[in-house]
Amino acid sequence: MNYIVFDLEWNQCPTGKKQENPLLPFEIIQIGAVKLNRNLVEIGRFQENIRPQVYTEFHSRTQEILEMRMEDFVNADVFPRVCRRFLDWCGSKVRYCTWGPLDLLELQRNMRYYGMENTLHFPLRYYDIQKLFSIRCQDSKNRRSLQDAVQLLSLPTKLRFHDALCDSLYTAAVLRTLDMDMVTANYSIDYFRTPANKKEEIHARFADSVKYISRSFSGRGEAMHDRGVTSMKCFLCHTPLKKEFRWFLGSSRNYFCLARCPQHGWLKGKIRIKKTESWPDRVFCIKTIHLISDEEALALIEKRASILEKESLREIRRSEKTADA
Structure with a gap:
C-alpha cells in the first residue's frame, strides 16, 4: 500500500x-x-x-x-x-x-x-x-x-x-x-458520504474510544429518539450501560452523556449532529464514547448542573414576563 x-x-x-x-x-x-x-x-x-x-x-x-x-x-x-x-x-x-x-x-x-x-x-x-x-x-x-x-x-x-x-x-x-x-x-473517517441505511452504519474502534457514524435522519428529534444513536455500551467488555443521566445539550450544540462500567470505569458519550452533504435537509450523527478519569467525570457532572441551572433561570424569567403581560 x-x-x-x-x-x-x-x-x-x-x-x-x-x-x-x-x-x-x-x-x-x-x-x-x-x-x-x-x-x-x-x-x-x-x-x-x-x-x-x-x-x-x-x-x-x-x-x-x-x-x-x-x-x-x-x-x-x-x-x-x-x-x-x-x-x-x-x-x-x-x-x-x-x-x-x-x-x-x-x-x-x-x-x-x-x-x-x-x-x-x-x-x-x-x-x-x-x-x-x-x-x-x-x-x-x-x-x-x-x-x-x-x-x-x-x-x-x-x-x-x-x-x-x-x-x-x-x-x-x-x-x-x-x-x-x-x-x-x-x-x-471522511464524512462527505454518509451511510445510506442501517446496514452501512460505521463502527470504528480506537485505543481508548469508539466512533459510530449513523445513517441519515429527518432532524435532531428523530435522531435522538433512535436507540442505536443514544445507547451506551462499554467498548472493552461490551456491557450495556445504565446512564448516570440522560443525554443533555451542551453550549456547543453537541449532546453529552455519562455512564459507568463496573469493570472499566467512567465513559463519556458525545453526539455531534451534522447536515449531510447529499441531502441538506437531513442530518446524521457522529457518536464517540471515551474512557475518562474520575476528575473528568466530575467536570461533566458539574457542566450539566451549570447548564440546567441556567435553563431553570431562563424559564423563571420567561414565566415572569408572561405573568406581567
Whole structure:
C-alpha cells in the first residue's frame, strides 16, 4: 500500500458569499501530491493547475495567499480531466494523507459538481496529519497550521508555502517525524458520504474510544429518539450501560452523556449532529464514547448542573414576563 499525501488550492466567489454558487463555494484550481511507499520513501509526484469555470476572477484573499495571477491558469485543463488523471496516478491501494479534513471534502464536492463518479473507497479512512501532529504534541484539541508545524520541527523551508505540491512535500516531511503505530491507530473517517441505511452504519474502534457514524435522519428529534444513536455500551467488555443521566445539550450544540462500567470505569458519550452533504435537509450523527478519569467525570457532572441551572433561570424569567403581560 502506498501513501498519497496531497494538497489542494482553491478559489471562491470574488464578490463575496452572497453571490457564490451554493453547489460549489470553493473551486479547486490546483492539485499537488506526493506518492510514498510503505517506508515513506517518495516514489512519485503530481501537480497540475486547473482552469476555473465558475469563478474566473480571484477572490482578494486567494490572490494574496497564492501569489498567482488568473493568466497562469488560462492554458490549464478543466477539473474533470485533471481529477481523473490524479486519481489514476494515485492507484487503488492507497491511504490518503492530508493536512486537515477539508481537502477530501472539497475534492469530492468538486467531483459531484461536475457529475463525476465518486470512486473513492467507502467508508473512506485517511490520515489527517494535522490532527496526528497535535496528538504527537499531546495537545489534541489545538490544530496548528502547516507552516507552524514545519517551523516547530525545524524542518528545511526552502519551498514556498500555499503551493499544492510544496505543501504536500511539507506534509510528507511532517508525516515522517511521526510514529507510524500512532498514525495507523488514529486514522480519520471522511464524512462527505454518509451511510445510506442501517446496514452501512460505521463502527470504528480506537485505543481508548469508539466512533459510530449513523445513517441519515429527518432532524435532531428523530435522531435522538433512535436507540442505536443514544445507547451506551462499554467498548472493552461490551456491557450495556445504565446512564448516570440522560443525554443533555451542551453550549456547543453537541449532546453529552455519562455512564459507568463496573469493570472499566467512567465513559463519556458525545453526539455531534451534522447536515449531510447529499441531502441538506437531513442530518446524521457522529457518536464517540471515551474512557475518562474520575476528575473528568466530575467536570461533566458539574457542566450539566451549570447548564440546567441556567435553563431553570431562563424559564423563571420567561414565566415572569408572561405573568406581567
